[in-house]
Amino acid sequence: MEKTPHSEKRDSYHHGDLRSQLIEATRALVEEKGPDHFSVSEACRRAGVSTAAPYKHFKSKEEMLHAVALAGMVRQREQMLAELETCTPGTLDRIVAMGRVYVRFAVSEPGVFRLMFGLSEDHADHVDLVETGDNTFAVVQREVARCRGSMTVEETDVHQAFLLWSFVHGLSFLMIDGKLTDTKMPLDLEHVLVDIAQRVVGQGR
Amino acid sequence: MEKTPHSEKRDSYHHGDLRSQLIEATRALVEEKGPDHFSVSEACRRAGVSTAAPYKHFKSKEEMLHAVALAGMVRQREQMLAELETCTPGTLDRIVAMGRVYVRFAVSEPGVFRLMFGLSEDHADHVDLVETGDNTFAVVQREVARCRGSMTVEETDVHQAFLLWSFVHGLSFLMIDGKLTDTKMPLDLEHVLVDIAQRVVGQGR
DNA sequence: ATCTGAAGTTAGTATCGCTAACATATGTTA
DNA sequence: TAACATATGTTAGCGATACTAACTTCAGAT
Numbered sequence: 489m490e491k492t493p494h495s496e497k498r499d500s501y502h503h504g505d506l507r508s509q510l511i512e513a514t515r516a517l518v519e520e521k522g523p524d525h526f527s528v529s530e531a532c533r534r535a536g537v538s539t540a541a542p543y544k545h546f547k548s549k550e551e552m553l554h555a556v557a558l559a560g561m562v563r564q565r566e567q568m569l570a571e572l573e574t575c576t577p578g579t580l581d582r583i584v585a586m587g588r589v590y591v592r593f594a595v596s597e598p599g600v601f602r603l604m605f606g607l608s609e610d611h612a613d614h615v616d617l618v619e620t621g622d623n624t625f626a627v628v629q630r631e632v633a634r635c636r637g638s639m640t641v642e643e644t645d646v647h648q649a650f651l652l653w654s655f656v657h658g659l660s661f662l663m664i665d666g667k668l669t670d671t672k673m674p675l676d677l678e679h680v681l682v683d684i685a686q687r688v689v690g691q692g693r
Numbered sequence: 694m695e696k697t698p699h700s701e702k703r704d705s706y707h708h709g710d711l712r713s714q715l716i717e718a719t720r721a722l723v724e725e726k727g728p729d730h731f732s733v734s735e736a737c738r739r740a741g742v743s744t745a746a747p748y749k750h751f752k753s754k755e756e757m758l759h760a761v762a763l764a765g766m767v768r769q770r771e772q773m774l775a776e777l778e779t780c781t782p783g784t785l786d787r788i789v790a791m792g793r794v795y796v797r798f799a800v801s802e803p804g805v806f807r808l809m810f811g812l813s814e815d816h817a818d819h820v821d822l823v824e825t826g827d828n829t830f831a832v833v834q835r836e837v838a839r840c841r842g843s844m845t846v847e848e849t850d851v852h853q854a855f856l857l858w859s860f861v862h863g864l865s866f867l868m869i870d871g872k873l874t875d876t877k878m879p880l881d882l883e884h885v886l887v888d889i890a891q892r893v894v895g896q897g898r
Numbered sequence: 899a900t901c902t903g904a905a906g907t908t909a910g911t912a913t914c915g916c917t918a919a920c921a922t923a924t925g926t927t928a
Numbered sequence: 929t930a931a932c933a934t935a936t937g938t939t940a941g942c943g944a945t946a947c948t949a950a951c952t953t954c955a956g957a958t
Contacts, residue, residue, distance in 0.1 A: 502905055502954065522813025524729055529945060537906075540947080544905050549946065599813065605870055606811035608727025608804065612871035621872065651860070651889060658863025665810055666817035667826065684856060687892045707923060707936055734914060742937075745916080749936050754915065 498536065507545040509535045515556045518599040523553065523607060553603055554614060560600040561620040564593045568627065578634045583685040584678075586628060587656045591677060594660035601660065628653060635689050651688045656681075703741065712750040714740045720761045723804040728758065728812060758808055759819060765805040766825040769798045773832065783839045788890040789883075791833060792861045796882060799865035806869065810862070833858060840894050856893045861886075 503509070513534040517526050528549050532539045546552045568589045575581040594601040604617075611617050626641075632652070633645040659680070662668055668675055708714070718739040722731050733754050737744045751757045773794045780786040799806040809822075816822050831846075837857070838850040864885070867873055873880055 500954085506905080524813055527945065528947090538908075539945085540908080540949095541906060543947070602811065602813060605866060606807060608729055608807055610871060647888075651885070651892075654863035654867060655856070655860045656863065657866060658859035658861065661810060661862060661866060662859060666815065669817070680856070687856075705923080711936080732914065733916090743939075744914085745918095745939080746937060748916070 503535070503537060503541070506535060506537060506541060510542055510545065510552065511555050511559065514552050515559070515600060518553070518556060518603060519597060520599075523599055523603045526553065528552065550609065553607075554609075554617070556600060557603040558616055558620065560597065560604050561617065561624070564590070564604075565620065565624045565627075567593060568624065572627075572631070578637065580635060580682070580685050580689060582631050583628075583635065583652065583689055584681045586631065587652065587681045587685065588678070590656040591660050591663065591681075594664055598664040601664065605657070606661070625649065625653060632689055648688050652684070655684050655688070708740070708742060708746070711740060711742060711746060715747055715750065715757065716760050716764065719757050720764070720805060723758070723761060723808060724802060725804075728804055728808045731758065733757065755814070758812075759814075759822070761805060762808040763819075763821055763825065765802065765809050766822060766829070769794070769809075770825065770829045770832075772798060773829065777832075777836070783842065785840060785887070785890050785895060787836050788833075788840065788857065788894055789886045791836065792857065792886045792890065793883070795861040796865050796868065796886075799869055803869040806865065811866070830854065830858065837894055853893050857889070860889050860893070 498504075510531055513531040514526065517531055517534070526549075528542055529539050531552070532541060535541075542552065546555070568586055571585045571589045572582055575585050605611075629641045629645050629649040632649045633639065633641045636642075636645065638645075663675075703709075715736055718736040719731065722736055722739070731754075733747055734744050736757070737746060740746075747757065751760070773791055776790045776794045777787055780790050834846045834850050834854040837854045838844065838846045841847075841850065843850075868880075
């Protein structure tokens with residue numbers, strides 16, 4: 489009674505793992521075609537089920553995309569924490585590392601990144617998305633405070649963390665939008681990240 | 694033989710001004726429903742024509758959205774140049790003013806702003822979009838150079854202009870995505886813009 | 899052994915993007 | 929002025945899509 493991996497034919501009427509396989513199919517399609525050209529039908533074809541099946545697990549197309557977006561935020565956060573492990577505490581290195589992860593994620597998963605931020609969906613009413621985002625942002629704030637040698641987050645830390653976030657967020661979008669062709673804007677990412685970290689965190693205020 | 698304004702019934706078989714009215718209807722709908730919930734049919738209803746009519750003027754839905762995006766970029770650029778008129782040359786004021794316009798545009802026309810940047814469409818192959826964007830960016834570079842007291846744009850100016858652009862771009866997206874609820878992040882936009890301008894342009898490198 | 903509910907299916911609806919074929923008006927030219 | 933060519937509308941229809949309703953399958957609890 490082997491379970492069906494990916495999109496192969498089932499031997500049993502029930503699928504067994506449809507929800508997570510639909511999420512994976514959705515994620516893959518969002519990357520391949522872009523979030524605005526994703527279709528539920530195609531995800532169904534990949535998962536090898538009828539087009540009505542998803543509605544036993546999600547109440548709409550939007551909810552499927554939402555699940556993918558949430559998984560993306562969690563992944564992004566995990567990558568961030570992992571990268572932090574490699575840097576010594578209280579240094580600018582850690583700020584730079586977080587920015588590197590942010591941009592790297594956007595570039596390697598532009599479809600999901602757009603889902604997480606670029607869509608017109610009002611994310612404000614999706615509590616889980618907001619919470620995960622806040623959670624990640626809190627990590628940045630903490631690191632900024634530590635650069636100051638403080639263990640508690642003050643208002644200046646929030647301010648600086650916010651400047652950093654805006655910057656890497658914009659940088660990520662510009663990169664995945666192809667606004668930075670190598671010809672007209674040769675970009676040394678590492679250099680830029682260090683530069684901005686110094687300008688923002690390196691000199692207080 | 695009065696021409697039909699907006700979506701009222703025509704007295705003649707031909708519309709007379711369909712192309713521009715479709716663009717306007719598209720723009721309005723993109724704002725109201727978001728770029729991802731725009732439909733050609735609905736634009737047709739607004740313009741008071743059949744659903745096949747647009748295809749005499751645009752070859753696809755994408756091209757309609759593209760036209761709206763382009764118009765948006767032009768509008769944004771015009772607002773920028775207008776605002777510059779009000780500031781004395783060679784001052785940080787001008788940098789701040791451009792940032793203010795950028796963010797203000799995004800906030801007041803989030804739908805169009807997302808069309809201009811947030812979509813997965815590969816804008817790189819739409820020459821007109823790229824050119825308009827480059828054109829606007831060149832203005833920023835020039836202003837940065839002038840802050841240095843130089844009339845010619847050097848590499849450092851390009852670098853700094855790029856940092857500024859990334860920042861306001863990210864800030865704009867975070868704002869329209871509702872990531873900055875007033876409660877958790879009370880944002881004094883003007884203060885933030887001045888701060889970032891000083892950090893980036895105010896001290897060379 | 900039966901019942902119940904979760905998780906599939908088929909079939910069908912409304913909407914959408916787009917095309918083909920046809921209709922109408924307008925401006926050019928004989 | 930009449931005929932034609934062209935631009936710009938229309939209707940009708942196709943295939944894809946999101947979603948629902950009603951039915952089927954199957955596993956687990958009693």
